[in-house]
Amino acid sequence: MLDILFRDEYLIAINKPHGLLVHRSAIAADVEEFALQLLRDQIGQKVNPVHRLDRKTSGVLLFAFDKSTEIEMQKQFAENKVKKTYLAIVRGHTEENGNIDYPLRKENGTLQDAFTTYKTLNRAELDVPFGKHPTSRYSLIEATPATGRMHQLRKHFAHIFHPIIGDRTHGCNKQNKLFKEKWEMDTMLLHAQSLTFIHPVTSNKIVLEASIQDEFVRVMKLMGWMN
Numbered sequence: 116m117l118d119i120l121f122r123d124e125y126l127i128a129i130n131k132p133h134g135l136l137v138h139r140s141a142i143a144a145d146v147e148e149f150a151l152q153l154l155r156d157q158i159g160q161k162v163n164p165v166h167r168l169d170r171k172t173s174g175v176l177l178f179a180f181d182k183s184t185e186i187e188m189q190k191q192f193a194e195n196k197v198k199k200t201y202l203a204i205v206r207g208h209t210e211e212n213g214n215i216d217y218p219l220r221k222e223n224g225t226l227q228d229a230f231t232t233y234k235t236l237n238r239a240e241l242d243v244p245f246g247k248h249p250t251s252r253y254s255l256i257e258a259t260p261a262t263g264r265m266h267q268l269r270k271h272f273a274h275i276f277h278p279i280i281g282d283r284t285h286g287c288n289k290q291n292k293l294f295k296e297k298w299e300m301d302t303m304l305l306h307a308q309s310l311t312f313i314h315p316v317t318s319n320k321i322v323l324e325a326s327i328q329d330e331f332v333r334v335m336k337l338m339g340w341m342n
Contacts, residue, residue, distance in 0.1 A: 202257055211235055237254070280334070
C-alpha cells in the first residue's frame with residue numbers, strides 16, 4: 116500500500132518509495148509497477164501526476180483528480196511557485212550554506228538557468244579508508260531548488276564535487292561501489308521532503324511532508340545521525 120500524505124477532492128499526494136517509477140516509460144520497458152497505476156488501483160480512481168520524481172528518488176509526489184487542477188498545478192511548478200525541499204546524503208563535508216548557480220543543458224543542447232540553495236544539517240567522518248584517504252566523509256544536506264531542471268540536484272551536487280550517494284549517472288562510482296560492497300546499499304540517497312504551494316481551487320496554503328524511508332534511515336544510523 117502506498118503511503119497517502121494528503122487527499123481532498125482535487126489533489127492527492129503520496130510518499131513515493133525509492134525505485135518506483137511515476138508512470139510507464141520507454142526507458143524502463145521491463146517494469147510492471149508504477150506509482151500512477153498502484154495509486155489508481157489503491158483508491159479506485161483515476162489520477163494524473165502533476166510533476167515528476169526520478170525513479171530512485173523517494174518522497175512527496177502529487178497527483179490531480181481532474182484535468183483543470185492538473186493544468187493549474189503544472190503551471191505552478193513551471194513558474195517555480197512551488198517550494199520544494201529535499202534531503203540528500205553526499206560525499207565529503209559541504210559548506211554550512213551554499214548557492215549553486217550553474218546552467219544545465221537540455222537534451223537538445225539548450226542551456227537553461229538552474230539555481231539551488233542548500234544548508235548542511237550534519238556531517239560524519241567514518242573510520243573507513245577510501246582511496247588515498249584514511250577515513251570517509253559525508254554530509255546530510257537540505258536542498259531547495261529554485262528552478263526545476265531535469266536531474267538538477269544530482270547535477271548540481273556533482274558539479275561542486277559533493278555527489279549524491281547512490282547516483283549512478285552523475286555520482287561517484289567508487290563511493291557507490293563502497294556502499295554496495297560494504298553496506299549492501301545501492302539506493303540513491305535523495306528524498307523529496309516537502310512541497311509547499313497554494314491550492315489551485317481553495318487558495319489555502321498546503322504544506323506536504325514525507326518522512327524518510329528505510330534505506331535512508333539505515334544510512335542515517337550508520338553515520339551516527341540517528342539512534
